[in-house]
Amino acid sequence: MNTNIINLKYTGRNLKKTLIVNPGETVNLTTISRYTKPRQTGEVEIRAVVRENAFLKLKGTIIIAKGAELVEGFLRQKVLLVGENARAEAIPELEIECNEVKASHAASVGRIDEEQIFYLMSRGLSKKESEELIIEAFLS
Amino acid sequence: MTRFAPIKDAKIEDTSYQPGEYKYGFSMPENYVFKAERGLSEKVVRMISAMKKEPDWMAQYRLHAYKIFMDKPMPDFGADLSGIDFDNIFYYIKPSEKTEKNWDDVPSDIKSTYDRLGIPEAEKQYLGGVKAQYESEVVYGSLIKRLSDMGIIFCGMDEALIKYPELVKEYFGKIIPSADNKFAALNSAVWSGGSFIYVPKGVKVDLPLQAYFRINSANMGQFERTLIIVDEGAYVHYVEGCTAPIYTTDSLHSAVVEIFVKKGARCRYTTIQNWSTNVYNLVTKRARVEEDGVMEWIDGNLGSKVTMKYPAVFLVGKRAHGEILSVAVAGNGQHQDAGGKCVHLAPDTTSRIISKSISLRGGRASYRGLIQMNKGANNARSKVVCDALILDKTSRSDTYPVNKIDENNVVLEHEATVSKIGEEQLFYLMSRGFEEHEAEAMIVNGFIEPIVKELPMEYSLELNRLINLQMEGSVG
Secondary structure, three states: OOOOOEEEEEEEOOOEEEEEEEEOEEEEEEEEEEOOOOOOOOEEEEEEEOOOOOEEEEEEEEEEOOOOOOOOOEEEEEEOOOOOOOOEEEEEEEEEEOOOOEEEEEEEEEOOOHHHHHHHHHHHOOOOHHHHHHHHHOOO | OOOOOOOOOOOOOOOOOOOOOOOOEEEEOOOOOOOOOOOOOHHHHHHHHHHHHOOHHHHHHHHHHHHHHHHHOOOOOOOOOOOOOHHHHHOOOOOOOOOEEOOHHOHHHHHHHHHOHHHHHHHHOOOOEEEEEOOOOEEEEEEHHHHHHHEEEEHHOOOOOOOOHHHHHHHHHOOHHHOOHHHHHHHHHHOOOEEEEEEEEOOOOOOOOOEEEEEEOOOOOOOOOEEEEOOOOOOEEEEEEEEEOOOOOOOOEEEEEEEOOOOOOOEEEEEEEEOOEEEEEEEEEEEEEOOOOOEEEEEEOOOOOOEEOOOOEEEOOOOOEEEEEEEEEOOOOEEEEEEEEEEEOOOEEEEEEEEEEOOOOEEEEEEEEEEEEOOOOOOOEEEEEEEEEEEEOEEEEEEEEEEEEOOOOEEEEEEEEEOOOHHHHHHHHOOOOHHHHHHHHHHHHHHHHHHOOOOOOOHHHHHHHHHHHHHHHOOO
């Protein structure tokens, strides 16, 4: 079923990326943020929507090397599963060899909130329209 | 700047506990009934089985596991295990003839060990039952009469195999098969000792049951095997503690723990692992939770040279809940590779993992975890929080979580942070009149508080004290 496999790799400390994994697609997205010098800061944020029968694998690593003091690094992975058989794997990793740092990551995988759909439908939108509106907001 | 200021005035009340000293590091002379030769072979496996006069199926089970162990590669992740010399380990040491029911009958060297560890005292005060394992065998066991009258079984695993062969055969190796990993295979081949607990339907055990594991000889391999069955609607809290003397050569502790939590039942399993820093601690722990059941792992890793331990919960019934609270402290030369796994296999299942790690003096603490939600785990929810503190420049912290989601109607949240002690927090406390080291200790204790508060009082005091001891006088 998964005919279309897309491999993406990003090396860097700053990235904002939104992504839609279309029906039947498989996307592997790897991000590596390496901090080697003091006082570097960075933030990687990935927001992705996974549609039916699609699969997304997100791997994000923050590496802070010895001596890279006062670094602040952040990674956020947010995945919205829309449609039947949408699957995701989120692997946010930290490797920290320095103590004067702030490093954190957050990952969430979830569905569209039923209450949000209900609210929009009560305003006259169809279910499909409501979903698309929420997806648009999530990605923007 | 200075992290962990040395204490200015000696404030340690008990002079026998010097900062950083491992107070359980003493050893006793070896007066053993039997000590197997070094190294592992089919002969050793057969000999262990024959000495225990086991049924044939168990002997076959061991031999089969031995073959799997020989074929399996070492784990390709986690800590460095190249220091383990499988040929230099004693796989079976029998310290005494039988499990005693009365402290006075326990051989005196062994008894004085436990006296120094404070076990008989603890038993009198707040425990429902105790098992003491010394080297390979359980040397002492008790269960208060009120609990045994309710039908609760709490005995050594070897005893259970003879007394309750049907129960053991039904459950043994059913959640952790020998082929699961190399160390589960090793344990299945040479297991000895460990606890067996059965709690009948609807029975709530109001006092914790405790097992205490002690390694005494150098190059010892301890392979206890624990099986806990909590029947429908029942509850049990099991506590284990572990210590060993300090030797220059390494010992190996490789346990397997299987827990069955039936419909509506609840099991809480608390570990305070404080092995000396020459012990490899490689443990496989897993629980299977049925409908409306609750499994809670509370896992404290303070000692050992290397720990690789990821307590797992398999949520197989609707609305089952799994909880893993893990605290790890990695000091000089230590690598704590700890974490937890929750596998959601049924609708409306929930899980929570909270991990707190502290690395100092060149130690390395890693969180390694898995959340898996299979197709059909409709409406499953999970939250993972792992926080790490790094106290000096030479230490290291890692986080390796894996979140696999195959069901779209779920919620998963994962958060991790790594930081040092906040300057502002420190400044605030010092402005209120605390010494720097007091303020630091206070912040560290606050950091692990969410886990400590779940421990029985005696253990939370012990944990706080151990962590303060580890930290004192360390300068970054």
